Amino acid sequence: MTRHHASPTPLASACSLISDALSGWTPTASTAGAAVICAASLALGLAGPSQAESLQRIFAPPTEAEQKAVLDVWAEPVAPATRWMVEDSFEDDGFRLDIVSQRVEGNSHFSAVRTPQDYRPGQPAPILVLNHGGWDGIEGEWAFELVDDCLAEFFVVVPSFRGEELRIFEDTYASTGEQSLINRDVIDVMALISGVVDNYPGAQDDDVSAWGYSRGGGVSLMLGIRDPRVDRVVNVFGPTDVLTYPDMINGVIGHLRGEEVSPYYGFPGTFVEAYYDGQTSFEELRMQLLGGSALHFAELLPERVQTHHGVRDTIVPVGNARALDQALMRRSDMITSEYFEYRFGGHGALPGLDQRATRMLCADR
Numbered sequence: 001m002t003r004h005h006a007s008p009t010p011l012a013s014a015c016s017l018i019s020d021a022l023s024g025w026t027p028t029a030s031t032a033g034a035a036v037i038c039a040a041s042l043a044l045g046l047a048g049p050s051q052a053e054s055l056q057r058i059f060a061p062p063t064e065a066e067q068k069a070v071l072d073v074w075a076e077p078v079a080p081a082t083r084w085m086v087e088d089s090f091e092d093d094g095f096r097l098d099i100v101s102q103r104v105e106g107n108s109h110f111s112a113v114r115t116p117q118d119y120r121p122g123q124p125a126p127i128l129v130l131n132h133g134g135w136d137g138i139e140g141e142w143a144f145e146l147v148d149d150c151l152a153e154f155f156v157v158v159p160s161f162r163g164e165e166l167r168i169f170e171d172t173y174a175s176t177g178e179q180s181l182i183n184r185d186v187i188d189v190m191a192l193i194s195g196v197v198d199n200y201p202g203a204q205d206d207d208v209s210a211w212g213y214s215r216g217g218g219v220s221l222m223l224g225i226r227d228p229r230v231d232r233v234v235n236v237f238g239p240t241d242v243l244t245y246p247d248m249i250n251g252v253i254g255h256l257r258g259e260e261v262s263p264y265y266g267f268p269g270t271f272v273e274a275y276y277d278g279q280t281s282f283e284e285l286r287m288q289l290l291g292g293s294a295l296h297f298a299e300l301l302p303e304r305v306q307t308h309h310g311v312r313d314t315i316v317p318v319g320n321a322r323a324l325d326q327a328l329m330r331r332s333d334m335i336t337s338e339y340f341e342y343r344f345g346g347h348g349a350l351p352g353l354d355q356r357a358t359r360m361l362c363a364d365r
Helices: 002-006 011-022 029-044 049-058 064-075 140-145 149-153 183-199 215-226 248-256 263-276 282-290 294-300 319-329 353-362
Strands: 082-092 095-104 107-114 125-131 155-159 165-168 171-174 203-213 230-236 304-310 336-342
Touching: 049 248, 049 263, 049 282, 064 282, 064 294, 082 183, 095 140, 095 165, 095 171, 095 183, 107 140, 107 165, 107 171, 107 183, 125 149, 125 183, 125 215, 140 155, 140 165, 149 353, 155 183, 183 203, 183 215, 203 215, 203 353, 215 230, 215 294, 230 353, 248 263, 263 282, 294 319, 304 319, 304 353, 319 336, 336 353
Parallel strands: 125 155, 125 203, 203 230, 230 304, 304 336
Antiparallel strands: 082 095, 095 107, 107 155, 165 171
């Protein structure tokens, strides 16, 4: 291994050396990773070991300095959203659903806001943010579905994310801007929370919960890390680590080779492509990946976190949830730290999830 990193021999010879060395070794993560890098280098036609080895540097564990740099960026003030407007309203069984818009970082951003049942302005009520998965927008009437137990007493808000559609019955509202992987999504949601607090008397800015699925699970976790108003998070098969997950390099290599891979690998793969094309620096790439990896900031999550994941999930590997659970178990200040793993569950419906999440969201109220 050491001989390979220092060797001036051609890539094929270097990989041959690794193959010979591995033949007598018990496989480990590092040796397997080196073999993957060599195989990928040959398949992709990379210039040599130094370029191939950059993948290992890209997906190496973050340093304290890198984590501090990300936190410093998050601490920078964001321009407040402007031009709040109620575009349309619908009523059903004592609830009102408003379609609202505002300008966030120069983009038009649309969301659905469901008021508490029989809401009276000034009536204190917590806020629940529902963060969707996928990349094709969301149906705003989702907010009407959460009425069990205490949830009828919440403001329930459903954001679209930039570059996506909010659909409500027969109408479609298109949010503008370039799609993001978690980072700018969080900014959109923080602006929405502020808009709800400012425009609905009684909405409580010290009692905000986030519940998200897949990509939205990652957004909900990062929202809990970055926004002190969020005190409860329900994460449903969301990505927690796109930087150091053991199989990430292999998945990104598949993306670079043009293979069909899940967005969990595809989006980091597009970041790597931009780096190789000279569009971003190494430091910028690392910050992109680290800024979408809640695992590396687990100590900053609120004191109530609940995670759900299916063992048979082929979109976001279950190892994401297991790693986050282990990180939260090391904390001594957690009020609720629950992890539910579903033996036969995939990236879809998980039996009993809604009841478990509702119980956590309604506890101690």
